[in-house]
Amino acid sequence: MKNIPRRLNFAFKLKFLPRGLWLDVGAGNGHYLQFMPAGSVGVDISENLKLGISKWNFLDSLPGALEKRISVVWCSNLIEHVLDPHRFLINLRRVLKDDQSLVLISCPNTIPFQKGPWRGTLAADHINFFNLRTLKLTLKFAGYEVVYAGSPSLPYLPIKLSRLLGSFGPTLFVAARPISNFQYNPKAHKILGEDGKIYFKNETYLEL
Numbered sequence: 092m093k094n095i096p097r098r099l100n101f102a103f104k105l106k107f108l109p110r111g112l113w114l115d116v117g118a119g120n121g122h123y124l125q126f127m128p129a130g131s132v133g134v135d136i137s138e139n140l141k142l143g144i145s146k147w148n149f150l151d152s153l154p155g156a157l158e159k160r161i162s163v164v165w166c167s168n169l170i171e172h173v174l175d176p177h178r179f180l181i182n183l184r185r186v187l188k189d190d191q192s193l194v195l196i197s198c199p200n201t202i203p204f205q206k207g208p209w210r211g212t213l214a215a216d217h218i219n220f221f222n223l224r225t226l227k228l229t230l231k232f233a234g235y236e237v238v239y240a241g242s243p244s245l246p247y248l249p250i251k252l253s254r255l256l257g258s259f260g261p262t263l264f265v266a267a268r269p270i271s272n273f274q275y276n277p278k279a280h281k282i283l284g285e286d287g288k289i290y291f292k293n294e295t296y297l298e299l
Contacts, residue, residue: 095126098167098264101243102195104250105266109191111162116183117169118144127165132157149173150182152287157186164194170226171198171217178289180233185287190271194235197243197264198226200257212261223257226265234273234283239266 095103102108115124118133121142133139134147134154145154150173164183173179183194199212201220212220221229227237241253242260257263275281284290 096123097246098197098243098262099123099126099165101246101253101264102165102266105239106250107193107238107266109162109188109193111188111192112160113163113165114157114161114186115144116147116149116164116166117172118142123165123167149179150175153182153186159186159188161186162188162192164192166194166196168198170196171219171221173219176219176229177233180230180235181283181287181289184234184269184273187269190269192269193238194230194267194269195264196226196230196267197262200242200259200261200263202259221263223263223265226263230265230267234270235267236270237265237267239264 111128113127113131115127115131115133118124118135121133121139121144124131124133124142124144131143133142133144135144136146136148138144138146147153164187170176170179180194187194198221199217201212201222223240227240230237239250239254240257241264242256242262243253243264244256244260244262245253248256274283280292282290282292
């Protein structure tokens with residue numbers, strides 16, 4: 092059997108991982124998917140049904156067949172590419188099985204030093220740039236509770252110590268659970284509808 096990718100192996104160490112199906116978002120050629128629990132599936136901009144990967148553009152709702160079926164959503168080096176990170180995270184909520192399900196996100200850490208292991212942060216295809224604080228806030232305002240935040244850059248460190256690397260490690264890693272019955276602040280000009288879509292607050296509830 093091939094070696095499990097380091098970042099995924101790091102995730103497997105988390106003691107609070109729920110059992111169940113995983114969804115690999117941005118699954119590519121199945122690099123991570125092949126090591127996930129049996130029955131797990133992936134989505135990407137191009138489908139590969141042989142590998143269990145369906146087509147998704149990262150903007151619209153996910154395939155309805157996935158709704159409330161997924162225990163762990165895996166997003167490795169993806170959120171820095173998506174056009175609308177907030178809507179992306181809102182859409183992920185619909186496939187999560189319950190409030191113990193997890194979204195696992197890893198992405199480059201944007202810090203002033205951009206050499207060596209940090210040099211890929213400003214890659215040409217990246218359009219979103221996070222540090223540990225902004226990634227945690229992005230998840231919070233999309234209705235998630237962060238239960239782990241750190242860096243997998245030294246994967247052989249104990250999980251507790253890996254939290255300390257989050258501020259300066261080249262890669263961020265965050266695990267978050269969906270908040271049940273999440274709704275935007277009453278002062279906000281938008282609401283989250285029962286259908287999981289975002290609407291402007293007005294008499295007609297125009298969809299964003």
